Amino acid sequence: MNYVAAEDLTKSYGIKVLFENISFNINEGDKIAIVAKNGSGKSTLLKILMGKEIADHGNIIINKDIQVVLFDQEIDYDPNLTIEEFMMTLDSAPILALKNYHQSLHSTDHDFIEKALAEMETHKAWDLENEMKQILSQLKITDLEATMKTLSGGQIKRVALAKLLTETRAEHRHTLLIMDEPTNHLDVEMVEWLESYLNKAKVTLLLVTHDRYFLDSVCDTIWEMEDRNLYVHNGSYATYLENKMIREENLNATIDKANNLYRKELEWMRRQPKARTTKSKSRIDSFYETEKVAKTDTRKQGLELDFEMKRLGKKILELKNIDKSFGSKVLLKDFSYQFQRGEKVGIVGKNGAGKSTLLNIIQGLEKVDHGEIEKGETISFGYFSQKGLTYKEDERVIDFIKEIAEFYPLANGKSLSASQFLRLFLFDDQTQYSPISKLSGGEKRRLHLMYILYQNPNFLIFDEPTNDLDLPTLTVLENFLQQFQGSLIIVSHDRYFMDRIVDHILAFEGNGKIKDFIGNFSEYREAKSREQASEKNIIVKSEPPKENTIPNNSPSKKRKLSFKEQKELESIEKEIPEFEEKREKILHQLNNETDYEKISILSADLEAISEKLESHEMRWLELQEFLEDS
Structure with missing residues (x-):
């Protein structure tokens, strides 16, 4: 499914041309990163896609069946709203159902309560509420009663990111997610979680980021904006660098040839009398085109400097x-x-x-x-x-x-x-x-x-x-x-x-x-x-004692459980239901908990109990096989 089709887009500010006659397509499932020098027009291109800017020239068609969502550097918010109120400003049916449900908790109107519950079921808002809690918890947003004006710049950005991810989850339409530097103000754990989230999410992504590990983890295509053009590279950041080097080497070879031709043509131009009309117009036009290529500056000055640093003494x-x-x-x-x-x-x-x-x-x-x-x-x-x-x-x-x-x-x-x-x-x-x-x-x-x-x-x-x-x-x-x-x-x-x-x-x-x-x-x-792995109480499957192992040359030979294994099996059969009960209890608490600090603790407990349960079930199956054979 084609999301966006752009043809011959041009955008300038005064005499500065950002990009000229660029064309591209964005299709469903694409995960694209934009790489460019600041001031090359990255943010302007994103705003054109959002409808906040208009191109000077060219056509852009955005599929009417998709929504375009932007995570921008500048966050628009009401400073007097609480975090929870800010999250609920999303205009989508599941969020509205969630708002009505929370209102119904304080209502005695049975019809309103039943309607709210029905809306929650219809729009699958139960799942959305749980996912919203998990997103906020991962981004270390715990106090939902705090007002937006009391937050730091980094906290505001994390809340806005949580809202955006919730929005893409809430809408069941096709979504083009545009993100401008999403990893700023996130610590490493948050960045790695966001990488995992975007890799699993079924979204189409257009991303501007300086984080090269994040770029490689999330995206499979790179758009390079340089010298008013847009170049498409399929593959990793390393592939982009290699392609860019090859392109510049080819361009430099073209410039060298143009320089040689330019010197010859310049000599010819100077020899011709100004009043002479027989001079070839096509050759003159060709001269100016050659001059343009010859004077192209592609060789960036290398940063190989022997700095004269201010002297440092022995004591630093x-x-x-x-x-x-x-x-x-x-x-x-x-x-x-x-x-x-x-x-x-x-x-x-x-x-x-x-x-x-x-x-x-x-x-x-x-x-x-x-x-x-x-x-x-x-x-x-x-x-x-x-x-x-x-x-x-x-x-x-x-x-x-x-x-x-x-x-x-x-x-x-x-x-x-x-x-x-x-x-x-x-x-x-x-x-x-x-x-x-x-x-x-x-x-x-x-x-x-x-x-x-x-x-x-x-x-x-x-x-x-x-x-x-x-x-x-x-x-x-x-x-x-x-x-x-x-x-x-x-x-x-x-x-x-x-x-x-x-x-x-x-x-x-x-x-x-x-x-x-x-x-x-x-x-x-x-x-x-x-x-951390060594500190955890990891349950590792123990190997059967050597005297009880089945020799390689007699794979069909069976054995009975030892007294110790029989006791282990009885203990496991007793503990598995207990673990299952604890797991269900934690799940129930998670579904009803609103304190995001407690949600984080409960999530860790759930992971630990699930690991223990899985380990016990695997060991039970091993012992059960011996029991059946004996």
Whole structure:
């Protein structure tokens, strides 16, 4: 089934052309990721699909039998609504049935109650209510009575994500789900849950994300928007990079040929008398086409710089026996660490565990309850936070950077001009002389990052640097950081980014405990999984004693149960009904529970009891086979 068909779409803002004559199709079941530099028109294209923008030229046909749902960077909400009220603002029959049912719980009108129950059955709203509870629980939304205005930006985004996923579940129509950076403000566990959810969900997906592991897990097609065009790549992110490299190599070969031809044709053009009318018009037209190709700039300047970093002394930064709490919540407990030159440390942990607090303590922005902090005299911090950029409305990009310095120093005694450094971070000449206020949200984020790096710090602190950055910028940033000789701390939920940059992990594991792990993020996660598995009381099927095993050369030989196995069978037959009863009880509690913290606990209990029940049933079958044979 075809969802969307677009032909020759063009969109410009003033003299800036975002895309020109692009065509594409979206069919049922497609899971597509859009990759592009910020300012290339990704968000504009999404808005055109939503009907919020109109293309300058071209046709777009959206199937009338589908609904298009957008998860946007900007969340529209009434700040006075509670979370539960916000969730119930969805305009769908199952949600309306759910609202009526909740109202009927406080009603004495039997007709209204019966009607509400009938609507719940008709629209299968019982299942929807359970799924809504599970989604909110997975996204760590527990207090449904909290008003939207009391939530942080990250919490608002998670609530909006829960509402969107509920909406796609509530509607039984065909759905095109459009998601713009859905993993921002989610911790790793939430991101992995969302990956699993989208893989299982029967939705058609159009996704903008900087998270490359998430992209590879969820999507099977990549749309690349570059130089006003749209290129389609079927396969993984690695396939896209390979295809892009081949395309650019072919284009560069074409440009080299065009340059050779251009020099010859330019010489011919100069030789012709201006008044001469016999000059071939077609050859002149061909000359200008050749000139256009020859002057195409495809070779991005490589980021291979020998930086002249501000000197770091022997003493860098040492934390000794640090304690920090807020009320009864312990964030740091007797934490000690000594940072080394060239060290690249990743900090991970759940939201609210204390990661940002540690960054503030390191910079002297937050006082400790107990302990000592010793800083080297030569430390120059560069802090890239989640806060936005401060600038004058009419200030140009180039002037904003030049306020720091005209040139960026290199170790070989040379330097880069402010304009050259801006080009390294994908700001072309036209954008450099534009007002900052005209930049897209992602471009402002990129400029903020560049502003920090251009100050040439020797100790970088990044708090979620990948949020709202496009993939081309992330590649540039990763190359920069890999060559950076100073100390580096990164707080990030971007697994791919962490794997490329950091060499060991400080993991906030709760209650003030911080684990120092040597290795990258994926290695830490693997070690953590093994540790958790060993701590669980996993029931492993025991092998029959050697003296009771059936020899390989006599497979038909039977045996009776030993006394020990007979007792084990009796015990299992007694425990299985008990486990089944407990399981049913938990299921009943889940269906009637509204406290989302309790739902999370009950879900864990249900998983544990189900594992035990399955293990007992498997062992019962094994023993039963011996019993039947004996």
